[in-house]
Amino acid sequence: MKKLVISVVLVSLLAACASEKPKEPVAPPKAAAPVDAAPVAETPAAATPEVAEKAAPTATAEIDQLNDSSSILAKRSTYYPFDVSVVQEADKPLVQAHAKYLSEHPERNVRLEGNCDERGSNEYNLALGQRRADGVKKMLILGGTKASQIKSVSYGEEKPKATGHNEDSWKQNRRTDIVY
Amino acid sequence: MLLRTFQSVVGILFLAHVSVVSAEMTIEIIGAGENQVPVAIVPFGGEGKLAQAIKDVIVGDLLRSGLFRMVDSEGKYPHAPAEVSYPDWQTRGAEVLVIGTVAAKANGRTEARFHLLDVVKQTKLIEQAVSADDVQVRAIGHRIADLIYEKLTGDRGVFNTRIAYVNRIGQKYNLMVADSDGYNEQIVLSQDNPIMSPAWSPDGSHLAYASFETGHAVVFVQSLYTGQRKVLADFSGSNSAPAWSPDGKQLAVVLTRDGSSQIYLVRPDGSNLRRITFSDAIDTEPDFSPDGQYLLFTSDRGGSAQIYRMPVKGGAEQRMTFGDGNNYSPHHSPDGKGFVYAHFSSGKFYIATQDFKTEQMQVLTEGGWEKKPSYAPNGKLIMFASEGRGRGILATVSSDGRVKQRIFSQSGDAREPVWGPYP
Structure with a gap:
């Protein structure tokens, strides 16, 4: 009997997930803003120490914009609707800013890491995450970055930032990270 | 064929709910086959001296198939046909009886001798000796269960086969090989980076898989005998989804080196790499047909993830799944007549099958977080990744959807299971 209860709870949890509408429409630029806002607070804090460390040897009198937490370059992630891999309008300014920075700093390299939510098979999501990272790569190259400065990889659904079976977690995981 | 002799007595579907518990894991069985054979199994003479009782292994195997139910053997302990009083077992409702003895041999092996007896006709169905190394007593039980299953159902048993899966414990990823009941787990590879998509070579000697240990997905092939491994595909981007051809002479892999995820063929030593799909879409999860002529794969070329089929030699791709929802992870049935996906x-994942001829989808599970199905080599059971008690678990469903089991290991999230070939 205990096991039956567990199944019932599981089923209702999944039913709750189902009500989250997995296939949300492609968000217009303004509507996408809140999706962006949530993870941003985390990103600069996590990225800054690493950047400072790596930047140290090349540091000059000039202030590196990458270290400026108020710069758009402090934003290092693009976000996507379900099963979509093109860079969204809301994220284009930040990708373009990184393209400009990288074209002006040809000694700098970036690693683009595509991620997905857990809906889809692991292999399909690996492919989708790669397409997300490659979409950012194309935009960086269009903005003047050399292909040799960029490495793009995918983690698919294997390295989720948030682990819940709900849209709150999923929207954080549908992401490409720009890692210097 | 022989099962038919027993069908007259038990003809009603009823719900069995059995748990086989050990220190390491719990196995839950839900549902039952349409016609269950009532079996009595007497503890084997001498099994008290072994680390593992032979009877328990046989009972666990037969129950998990859903095709048998156990008749109490308490108070009766025959070990040879001459000691059997058939009327006693008829009174208890048993139709078949299993008796035997087991003993350690001088050469480091353990041998069991058993009889399968027809209680109704009072005849001997099987008399056989089964032996294994002392440390593999469970294998003896699995082999006996296979012989009983084969005699009574006419189908080959899969209790002596193995499975591979990935167990994630915190940040640790372990590539595991275990008996098909989840016991006898062995770690093939342990690391702090994800491991995906293990695939058995047709002879069971090697596993191919994708590992992220170098920072991106790279396909490796590893020997299960020597532990030695080598890189099969390591191009820029992602390398993944290995699948062996039935003759073991080539693998299909998915690479992004030329753009989007596309399917390539390659020899097991990494030579003769050639691309076989040419779309701008995602083409992934290739799976060879048993005759080696076709591949099933997942593609979003039509706008959503669906299953497609193409000749391995190249040629027109054909869409196989239609209707609402997305479909992933196709695996051919061993008879080649259909596939599971x-x-x-x-918002839910289901395990479903489809017949090539009728093109009808049959959903086998209630739905949940159910992914990555693969057939047992006899086609009667399907293993898949599921969830229970907040963890990733292994689960099976019979190919007719009647019997389900969930395997709870001690810790971690079990993912990416795949059933191995016959030994």
Whole structure:
């Protein structure tokens, strides 16, 4: 009997997930803003120490914009609707800013890491995450970055930032990270 | 064929709910086959001296198939046909009886001798000796269960086969090989980076898989005998989804080196790499047909993830799945007549099968977080990744959808299971 209860709870949890509408429409630029806002607070804090460390040897009198937490370059992630891999309008300014920075700093390299939510098979999501990272790569190259400065990889659904079976977690995981 | 002799007595579907518990894991069985054979199994003479009782292994195997139910053997302990009083077992409702003895041999092996007896006709169905190394007593039980299953159902048993899967414990990823009941787990590879998509070579000697240990997905092939491994594909981007051809002479892999995820063929030593799909879409999860002539794969070329089929030699791709929802992870049935896959709709994953001829989808599970199905080599059971008690678990469903089991290991999230070939 205990096991039956567990199944019932599981089923209702999944039913709750189902009500989250997995296939949300492609968000217009303004509507996408809140999706962006949530993870941003985390990103600069996590990225800054690493950047400072790596930047140290090349540091000059000039202030590196990458270290400026108020710069758009402090934003290092693009976000996507379900099963979509093109860079969204809301994220284009930040990708373009990184393209400009990288074209002006040809000694700098970036690693683009595509991620997905857990809906889809692991292999399909690996492919989708790669397409997300490659979409950012194309935009960086269009903005003047050399292909040799960029490495793009995918983690698919294997390295989720948030682990819940709900849209709150999923929207954080549908992401490409720009890692210097 | 022989099962038919027993069908007259038990003809009603009823719900069995059995748990086989050990220190390491719990196995839950839900549902039952339409016609269950009532079996009595007497503890084997001498099994008290072994680390593992032979009877328990046989009972666990037969129950998990859903095709048998156990008749109490308490108070009766025959070990040879001459000691059997058939009327006693008829009174208890048993139709078949299993008796035997087991003993350690001088050469480091353990041998069991058993009889399968027809209680109704009072005849001997099997008399056989089965032996294994002392440390593999469970294998003896699995082999006996296979012989009983084969005699009574006419189908080959899969209790002596193995499975591979990935167990994630915190940040640790372990590539595991275990008996098909989840016991006898062995770690093939342990690391702090994800491991995906293990695939058995047709002879069971090697596993191919994708590992992220170098920072991106790279396909490796590893020997299960020597532990030695080598890189099969390591191009820029992602390398993944290995699948062996039935003759073991080539693998299909998915690479992004030329753009989007596309399917390539390659020899097991990494030579003769050639691309076989040419779309701008995602083409992934290739799976060879048993005759080696076709590949099933997942593609979003039509706008959503669906299953497609193409000749391995190249040629027109054909869409296989239609209707609402997305479909992923196709695996051919061993008879080549259909395939199993993960169906996603309205926020849930289901395990489903489809017949090539009728093109009808049959959903086998209630739905949940159910992914990555693969057939047992006899086609009667399907293993898949599921969830229970907040963890990733292994689960099976019979190919007719009647019997389900869930395997709870001690810790971690079990993912990416795949059933191995016959030994």
